[in-house]
Amino acid sequence: MVWVSRVLLRKYGRFMDDLRIYVKGGAGGMGHPRLGGEGGHGGDVWLVAKGKLTLKGMKTQYPRKRFVAGSGANSRIAALKGAKGKDVEVNVPSGISVVTDNGKMLGELNKPGDRLLVARGGFGGSLVTNFLPSKGQTYSIHLDLKLIADVGLVGFPNAGKSSLLTRISRATPEIADYAFTTINPELGTVTYADHKQITVADLPGLIEGAHANKGRGHKFLKHVERTKELLFVVDVSGFQLSAKTPFRTAFETILLLAKELELYKEELRAKPALLAVNKMDLPNAQRNFNELMEQLQNPQDHMHSLPKEMIPADTLIFKEIIPISAHTGEGTEELIMCLREVLDEEAEKTIEQYQQEQLCALRLSEI
Structure with missing residues (x-):
């Protein structure tokens, strides 16, 4: 007869091949209606594959598991074109699939150096949008590790x-x-x-x-x-x-x-x-x-x-x-x-x- 000990079950439970994180692109900046200015685009969130990183190491390094890009700058008299918001790059293990909560596949990162855009920043306000900015994309995504x-x-x-x-x-x-x-x-x-x-x-x-x-x-x-x-x-x-x-x-x-x-x-x-x-x-x-x-x-x-x-x-x-x-x-x-x-x-x-x-x-x- 074979029994699985509690020690083994605890060890099994610590094995991490799926990690859920929150990503949000930055909001666009306000346009300047009087001067016709355009707000800057919000920053993007990118995943970047690193060779020796593990999902467990990621969880330790980023306990909040929340990644938000910077907002675009507003248009102003000194700069009618607002600056783009700061991008966020998240280091992840290589060999992962990236899937949203509703099952949409965003892509894969198979080898070190691969990059994947997972949350695009919003557009800056302009004449087309009545100078109002748009919000960035927001996802809860799963990093699904598969051995290669x-x-x-x-x-x-x-x-x-x-x-x-x-x-x-x-x-x-x-x-x-x-x-x-x-x-x-x-x-x-x-x-x-x-x-x-x-x-x-x-x-x-x-x-x-x-x-x-x-x-x-x-x-x-x-x-x-x-x-x-x-x-x-x-x-x-x-x-x-x-x-x-x-x-x-x-x-x-x-x-x-x-x-x-x-x-x-x-x-x-x-x-x-x-x-x-x-x-x-x-x-x-x-x-x-x-x-x-x-x-x-x-x-x-x-x-x-x-x-x-x-x-x-x-x-x-x-x-x-x-x-x-x-x-x-x-x-x-x-x-x-x-x-x-x-x-x-x-x-x-x-x-x-x-x-x-x-x-x-x-x-x-x-x-």
Whole structure:
């Protein structure tokens, strides 16, 4: 039986990947009706991505979470055109989506240096507006953090994702022999002989119903969106979350993971995926692995007895299936090379697609 301790729940609660802030553009300045003057525009509020900043650090640095730009100057005899109000720049982490309270997407900041205008200042008063200024835009916005990684590790709790990340990268996540060890997403870097590096994200273990936000599943699943490829990690012996939940074989585990991703967002099915079958050092592992391979090669023969809610709409096709042991290191070198090969293959496809689009555009311009 698996119990989540209060200590772990408190730690989970401190993980911050969403921060709500208030932004307001400055009001425009008054025009001067007698002289025909124009008030200055209000200042704007900008978000600027910084590499090492976190949302928790932002909350500490800006406890009021309120950002208001300066008002535009009024028109006057000495200056018929009022000065623009002072802009406000808010440093935010890179890798965030910016959404208003009513769900309107304002934009994304994916890398350090990216800038996003989130609240425009009001116009200054002029002849057109009867010399009356307008107010600036006002929003309560959510900064929604999503990891940006080459590879996302996807699996149920205790599948060995943290051990695998430690084995193949320089990351040092917390590891223990119980579920929900990983509370925060962990990032590791895999370095190759030619100095090429790829980032791997160990995402907290999903549970059945994550697509419906069980276990706060949306906070986990959203990180999958920002990875280039998925690495499913399953225990070759199967998985059971607790005595109150059913035991799932490795085959059923794979189906459930695919179903959770599909129900959360169908586009995730288009991501290239690999499968690491972990814990091959355990007794009967080879027999269980052979059975799993037969099931994956003939999935329709083994799904007829399963509930419909477990079965994904499309059969999941893995680029590679690698038996591994994160404990002993068995198969991990092959896995590392497969991750690189799939990423390189996808990069080549992207380049070819871009070249074809440029060629088509050139041909159209010549018509």
